[in-house]
Amino acid sequence: MARKSKSRDAPTVIHGKRADLKEIKNKMIRSKLYRDQAKARNTEEHKMRHERAKMESMDPSLKEERLANNVPDTLDSKRVFDESIDAEKEGTDEFDNYFSNDKMPKILLTTSKGARKEAYELKEELLDILPNSEFIKRGSKFSLKEIAKFCNNRAYTDIVVINEDKKLVNGITFIHLPEGPTMTFSLTSLRMPKQISGHGRSTNHIPELILNNFSTSMGVTVGRLFQSLFPKLPEFVGRQAVTLHNQRDYIFFRRHRYIFKNKDRVGLQELGPQFTLKLRKFQKGIYEEVEWEHKSGMDKEKRKFFL
Structure with missing residues (x-):
């Protein structure tokens, strides 16, 4: 059984064939592959955050720009006023x-x-x-x-x-x-x-x-x-x-x-x-x-x- 690719959206490879996790009938194999994928995603995201923090420490304007462009949506920001x-x-x-x-x-x-x-x-x-x-x-x-x-x-x-x-x-x-x-x-x-x-x-x-x-x-x-x-x-x-x-x-x-x-x-x-x-x-x-x-x-x- 080959290990999955490190790419976030890459398909899982089993016995030389690509397969979606949903298609894997063996629960133990499916669970292990899911954990491997989650671990790889976390490792990649941690590396990206580390590199981003390093760049923003050198140029604070990058952090200001990121925060300005990534304002999270909330119920309050999406609120609809009733004027009936x-x-x-x-x-x-x-x-x-x-x-x-x-x-x-x-x-x-x-x-x-x-x-x-x-x-x-x-x-x-x-x-x-x-x-x-x-x-x-x-x-x-x-x-x-x-x-x-x-x-x-x-x-x-x-x-x-x-x-x-x-x-x-x-x-x-x-x-x-x-x-x-x-x-x-x-x-x-x-x-x-x-x-x-x-x-x-x-x-x-x-x-x-x-x-x-x-x-x-x-x-x-x-x-x-x-x-x-x-x-x-x-x-x-x-x-x-x-x-x-x-x-x-x-x-x-x-x-x-x-x-x-x-x-x-x-x-x-x-x-x-x-x-x-x-x-x-x-x-x-x-x-x-x-x-x-x-x-x-x-x-x-x-x-x-x-x-």
């Missing part, structure tokens, strides 16, 4: 009343009916994160529309509802007042500060809000929802930042405290909590017309993103 929702332009949507004046947000925080321990633990964290917020325990007799009417009569700007199922927090609903919209998010990967190694303690300062990658018309609307929960003038002296990072329609929530160590370095300490949000439903008004809803079939198109 014709959200209004910034400054003319449901949040215009908040952004067009100096009104401070006033937030009522509550839970779904019959909430348990985990919802109340998250409630304490959200009270610490959202300035000018207060908690009212959810009664079993009142619907959210009735609660919204109560809040409108008392100058609240937003309602935040922690949703719980089977003793676990599984979502958050945001209602912007006085007339909506309502946005429902699923919540996963919840980690409280005590579960984060080396976490810090927050202060009473208004945090900075950082929004990343809210690019589509729907994404801009979702970003303005989060902006409306925080006063427009953060207290930078507190060195606290709340980050909402959108990646492939998953919104990652993080909170940090930072300090400038020198001109080029910034130290970060996570405060917590951590969780991930995904928009499930967008409704005009207060639990009224459904403008957009996430459906299971939407996940089949891996390159299409809505935020």
